[in-house]
Amino acid sequence: MPAAFVRIIAISRKEFLHLVHDRLTFGMVVMIPLFQLVLFGYTINTDVRHIPAAVADNLNSGFSRQLILDLEATQILDFNQMATSPQQLESLIQDGVVSAGLYIPHDGEQRYYEGEGRPLVQLLVDGSDTTLAAAVRQLSNFSFQPGSTVANQSQSQQIAVRLLYNPERRAALFTVPGLLGVILTMTMVMFTSIAIVRERERGNMELLITTPVRNLELMLGKIIPYIGIGLIQVSVILFLGVLLFNIPVAGKLLAIYTVCLIFIVANLTLGLTISTLARNQLAAMQMFIFIFLPSMLLSGFMFPFVAMPKIAQLLAEILPLTHFLRIIRGIVLRGETLNGVAIDILYLIGFAMFFLLVSAVRFSKRLD
DSSP: OOHHHHHHHHHHHHHHHHHHHHHHHHHHHHHHHHHHHHHHHHOOOSSOOOEEEEEEEEEOOOOEEEHHHHHHHSSEEEEEESSHHHHHHHHHHHSSSEEEOOOOOOHHHHHHHHOSOOSSEEEEEEEHHHHHHHHHHHHGGEOOOOOOOOOOOOOOOOEEEEEOOOTTOOTTTHHHHHHHHHHHHHHHHHHHHHHHHHHHHOOHHHHHHSSSHHHHHHHHHHHHHHHHHHHHHHHHHHHHHHHHOOOOOOOHHHHHHHHHHHHHHHHHHHHHHHHHSSSSHHHHHHHHHHHHHHHHHHHHSSOGGSSSSSHHHHHTTTTHHHHHHHHHHHHHHEEEEEEEGGGHHHHHHHHHHHHHHHHHHHHHHHOO
8 A cells, every 4th residue: 555545544534533522623514514404494484474464444344354364364464463544554564563554444345345446455565575575465466255264366456555665676675784784794703703713823812811901801902993894884885775776764874873883793792702612713713604694594684584483583583683684674764763673772782791791701711
């Protein structure tokens, strides 16, 4: 056997044993594909069903109640909120409470029996999510048959669908604000996930230890420069979004920059925590990918959030990108105020504080 071949086999055997004994690397090699296959295989679903909706039933009769039941039987809409007027329906949609609203006028039954071709009801839809809006627009061909227990489909125009915030059905209005969150997640977490590891590999950690800088001060000092970089990215993306894609910014710029600042800090603290856990830059990048892929696929950026199983939605609620997408789309497209998205903002603040504390504690342990 050639000596070169023997040496190659020996080195390969040594490397294999190293991978087996390195529990982090072995776990990444085995668990990441397994986790992603199971998670994404069960959660990724483009068949939108059970969209939260509200109803304003000004007719309030057996006729209107059967209409509501028949529409729910399609499994596209779930009527879980009540309203009294089209204006209140629009308000619920703007606040993000529901994604669609059904208005039944007081003369809806009369319109049906007169058969003049006028729509029986009006369906208001949040058109900023084009996938969701396309699913609801299928109901424009819904044909109501009083006295039947199953809804029929025909070409008769009995439901008038009105798209709010995106009547032209432009996909860019939904994607560009989402890209802002994705890009910030990718860059901020990736940059800081290697920050502490890089210092250790360059031998600078010993110099930091000898300084009077406290752990929390070091963590804050590490993330402050990246905050400026993140805000520059926000400005560039917003400018290009308006210039190239004609994105209408309905909300206030101060509100946009405020929530972006909070989101940037949340991602930076998450990256710092990864940096204190990883042994080297390769391991840090593996951890980053482990977090980044679920953030993209489960947050509602690529697939409708309402189409996911409940367990996937619960998992997505942990991810900061999920909350940021709700906030930024609400402000940019619907003109939402900070008060209207306060719950999601508070979550991001809590997320940032928690992981800043964790990273400081983890860094202290690494020095012991």
